[in-house]
Each structure stands twice: as structure tokens, then as C-alpha cells.
Amino acid sequence: MRDERRTTYPVLAVAIVAIAAFVILAVVVRINGTVYLDEKILLFFRDPENLAVPIGPRWLEQTVVELTTLGGYPVLVTLVSAVVGFLLVSGQFGPAIFTVGAIVSGTIVSSMLKYVIERPRPEVVDHLVHTFTASFPSGHATMSAAVYLTLAALIIRLVDRFIVRLYVLCVAILLTFIVGMSRIYLGVHWPSDVLAGWSLGTAWASLSWLAVSGLREARRHEKAE
Template sequence: MLQRLRTIIAERFMTFEPLGLIMFSLLAGSLFLFISLTGIVIDGETHEFDERILLALRQAGDPSVPIGPYWLTHAVGDITALGGITVLSLMTVLATIYLLLAGRRSIAVFMFLSILGGWLLSNLLKLGVARPRPDIVPHLVNVHDLSFPSGHAMLSAVTYLTLAALLSRAEQYRSTRIFFLATGILLTLLVGLSRLYLGVHYPTDVMAGWCAGAAWAAGCWIVARRYISSRAS
């Protein structure tokens, strides 16, 4: 009986695709990191680390002035807008329309609902932790909500990674699928880093946003892979 059970488990494991194993590992690892970060943030163990990073991004004699050339602040402001609700909503609607026109109705509906669910989760997590915004350096943009996890980092991960994962399922060529995934990862990283440069989030806020968003996107990909057809209707 035990030998048969081992054989069944081995056969099941061998049927998993490498990408499926990677996505499952991403889901599990991201969840573990997010839970760990949440615990140490609530306990106040990251305060010194967070402040050191934020101060390193400002001029030594004047924390109101960020490091780098004068045009960098404007460029970072443009990048951080890619993680705002307006841009993310536009990207989601356009991607949904594209999939509908391509006949991928099931993926279109699932993708739209997945991103909407991720946005709702982000707001619930913020309310649950209720961490105030950093005040050690002046903010370079106006912010009014809570800090943990970073909404821009998490929503960018939820939106861009989910878009990349589900749009790539509708593509025939491997190179196109890789391009979608690489673009989603790049945009997610840039938006998160921009929040640090602008002084509106602690580093642990951004890392937690990345972890939560990546876990959500990976989970959506796994569900879509199992239950949602990638063929045109």
C-alpha cells in the first residue's frame, strides 16, 4: 500500500510542468515572506533598516532633496504614476477588451475579476496593519492613506503580473509569452522602487506589496491554468 502511494505521488509530480512548479513555488514563497514581513513590521523590528534606506536616498545635509540629477525626480514621478489607479484601470480595461475581441471571453472575465479582487485585498491589508506613512523624510508627492503594504507596489504586481500571466496564455509563441512576463516584472519593480525614492513608503512596505501581489498573481495563474481555457470561443 505504501509503495503504491509513493508511485502515485511520483507520477503526479512528474506530470507537473516546470512552469507550474515555478508558479507554485512563487505562490508559497511570496506568502511566507509576506507573513514574515507583516510580523516583524508589527513588532517594530524593521524601523532602523527602513529609515536607513530612506535617508540614503536623500542628500546628507538636506533630507528634503533626493539624490541624483534634477530630472530624476520628474522621471520617477512619471514612473510611479504607472502604479496609480487611473493607469492600472486603463490597462485592465484595454487588456480585457483585447481578450474579448480575440474571442478569449473566459480569460477576459477571469482576468478582470482577478485584478479587482487583488485591489480589494490590498485595501483590506492596509486597514488590518494600519501602519502610518514614513515621516523621516519629506514626501515628494501627496499621499493620504496608510502605508503597509505599499498600494502602488501591490497593485502593480497584481495588475501587471496578472495581465502578463493571463495574456501570455492567449499567445502562441514562447518569445511573446516571455516578453509579457518580463514586462510585467519590470514595471512592478520600477513602480515599487519609485515609492522609496519619493519617500512615501518604507522599504518593507514595498517588499510586502511585491510579495502579496506576486502571490495573488501566481495563484490566479494556477487557477486559470487548471480551469480556464486559453482557446478562442
């Protein structure tokens, strides 16, 4: 079994930075300190003569609408269910429990924060897709980060080659970035919502990894004794 202690400190550092970023954003948002920059960024993605129309060709808008579903619950639940199912039938019960626990708990925390903070959706531009919950933090950004980074961590545990691990991590980060940017382009989230979602999802995936690593290390010590 691979010694994971050498990766603990970098992951811990990522978790601390992500948590700090989320807390700072939450405080600044509560005092409306991001409104000016949020509005500027939202307007950047719209036609100045018609704010209902996003920049770029028509096909780009449709492409972004489809890409944003990569962070929606139907796609994420389907993906996680398929992965967990594979882990269960292959007898890897520990990783299956880790995956379900990390993602379900992340979903609960994200939903609770939306309910507590209750930030309204942006009204500066027209929404290009329907929304049903509060704005902060972005659920799509949070859960795409939590899910894709958690799955990346799961795969990284199973491979030794650095280039493979780097590729998996980059793909997870890219998917998370695409989902978050799609929410801004579609006008359904303030940019600060997305930044907070990325921070929260990254923190949750990192903390989940640290929790599992700690348990594995404790079990190794028990067996050694």
C-alpha cells in the same frame, strides 16, 4: 489547447514563497523590526544636508514622479479596461473574466490589509507626492505586481515561443520593480512596505493563474469523459 500542467509546480512554488515572504514581513513590521533598515534605505536616497531633496539631478525627481503613476489606479484601470475591452470584442470571455476577477479581488485584499495593519507613512523624509492611505503594504507595489504579472500570464497563455514569453515576463517584472522603487525614492513608503507589496501582488497573480489552470484542467477532464 496547451497542456499547462508542467508550469503548475513552478507557479505554485512562487506563490508559496511570496505568501511566506509577506507573512514574515507583516509579523516583523508589527514588532517594528524593520525600522532601522527602513530608515537607512530611505536616507540613502536623500541629500544628507537637506532631507527634503532626493539624490540626483532635478530631472530625475520629475521622471520618478511620472514613473510612479504606472502603479496608480488611474493608469492601471485604464490599462486593464483597454485589455478587457479587447478580449471582449474578440470573443475571449474567459480571459476577460480572469483578468477582471484577479485584479479586482487583489485590490480588495490590498485595501483591507492596509486598513487592518494601519502602518503610518514614513516621517523620516519629506514626501514628494501626496498620499491618502496607510503605508503597509504599498498599494502601488501590490497592484503593479498583480496587474502586470496577471497581464503577462494572459499573454504567455496565447504564445508558444519561449523567447516571447520570457520577454513579456521580464517587462512585467521590470515595470513592477520601477514602480516599487519609485515609492521609496519619493519617500512615501518604507522599503518593507514595497517588499510586502511585491510579495502580495506576486502571490495574488500566481494564485489567480493556478485557479484558472485548475478550472481549465477540470473542464478538459469533463469533456474527455
